[in-house]
Amino acid sequence: MRIKIEKRLTVPKYSSILVPVLSVALALFLMGIILLVFFYGRLGNLSLAFRETFEAYKEMLTWPFANKYGIFSTLMRMVPLAFVGLGLSFAYRMKIWNIGGEGQLYMGALAATWGALYLFKDVTSPVLMIILISILGAAAGGIWALIPALMKAFAKTDEIVVTLMLNYVAIFWVDYLVYGPWKDPKGYGFPGTAPFPDQARLATLFKGEFHVGFFIAVALAIVLYYVYKRTRWGMNSKIVGDNAQAARYSGISIIKYTIIALVVSGAIAGLGGAVQMMGIQHRLQHGFSPGYGYTAIIVAWLAKLNPIAILLVAFLFGGLLVGNDQLQMFYKLPMALISVFQGLVLFSLLGGEAIAKYRLRVSREEAVTNE
């Protein structure tokens, strides 16, 4: 009997589901080891550390997914992740590396706040107000992404670092506003704006535990699914991503597609920021996002850029964020744990995809040597 590793000609379809699922499982396992080391360092006793790790895992996985309040928190954390993840998928399909989701989310939130508190403060109809704020938020996210888009389209400037740098700029801009001119005079010195008026808040269900932004995210995912699968844009953008040369020969304007991809990508993230303001935050605050824009990168990747899968993965990661909060509260574990987990997931996924390209062939006959 002999075992041979050989390259597969085509990667089987089931691996596109199996690999992400196994990646998450492997990452959870690896994080368990890291936690064990961490607890061992704190407690100095291996069996205690084992028990603590086990308890922490139980807390992290049951509360967000198996408890009524936990599930609502998970769903609410899922919404911004889904928006930004969907937005990123729009650019990633074309292999345009927008990692500025965080900044685009912030700009959407900033614009939404400007609309709710200043620009549209005389609008009394909630429907009109919410539509206006949504448009404003999406526009702000889109404009924020237009900067790298124009630079990439016309000067071939690498978009990765530019989109990332703009995250910092957006965050400082929000800081400037909430510590300075927009600071709530009745806020007891707290770095945040005044609260949104009632007509600028999304309707809530289940005693305020849940807001309708969730349905907007679901609707958006369905629309994007249709766009990717059934429209000319969906097909052409895939061609641009897979083979820019071929796209150019078939008459697709790369410049136009690059700009549209990044701007729409940013606009969806910006809309997410506006929804987050109208649905949950109800005021612009320093550091309102615990890195949704970065977590969404993993969400989009793990979902293989499929909009429906993005919703599911966003739900999973929403739960992990909630679970992480629990761990922070009850086990005094740092926020950084979520970054560790995200890095592990991404590496497991990369490794899994690389390995899925190969297969083991076991043959019964004795090894025949060629020599």
Next chain:
Amino acid sequence: MNNIESFILSTLSATVRAGTPLLFAVLGTIFTERSGVMNLGLEGFMLIGAIGGFVASYQTSSLLAAILVAMLAGAILGLVHAFFTVTLRVNQIVSGLAITMLGTGLSGLWGKDYIGVIARRFEPIKIPVLSEIPYVGQILFSHDLLVYISFIMVPLMWVFIYKTRPGLTLRAVGESPDTADAKGINVFAVRYFYTILGGSITAIGGAYLSLAYNSMWIENMTAGRGWIAIALVLFATWDPAKALIGAYLFGGITALGLRLQAVGAHISPDFLKMLPYLLTIAVLFFTSTDTLKRKVGAPASLGVPYSREERT
């Protein structure tokens, strides 16, 4: 008049200090990328170096141990990056992002109990004679040991890359791995070696923050410096000498922002803090291929995994 003079002098001196972490990161990454491995994980390398160095200094009070531990931590992350990009040949951009997240997370976890504690730091050493030179002495020769090491590294690296046999091998692997392979060079070994070496040098940049610049551990203390360094590698066109100019340019803008805040300029500190990030965007724009209308000296095989099976 004296006031302005001391303002300029202290700003220039602060420029060197603010530029040093960037310089280490850029130099390390030049090694890695010259071998053809793209590295976007600098933020992760720097943070793991910052905490590794800080913890070692706190535990042993030995600065040598601190630097070695920082380098070791960077080397381990470098090994991970090399395994994924060289052996498994995965997407190097995504591997870099994963390194960033892993480094950020692990450093936060490791540093949980080291927030607010004091460790031994690199103290300024005035170099005899040289530090007496008017102006230049205060700007260049009144710093700590790591700054002087970075001064020496720049010319050494330049000579190594452009004038020595191993430097030629390094460049060959980054430009044309096929040819290098045909010449009997082990492409995989070279890429592993420089990814690990580059990671450990980048980690010193992080250690500089926790052991000299801020002299404490703060979660996420790199604050995007890793990404700025990535832009600087492009700016420097993978040339150590230009890396020095780029790093001090950014050090200068950071120092100026801080100095202006200190003297109470009427600009919001949040806007001053934006400056390095905005400057990075400007630098990227003006160094991008189409703006310069010339071919930038990127290693031709940068970001392309090498596979012997698929040799052409």
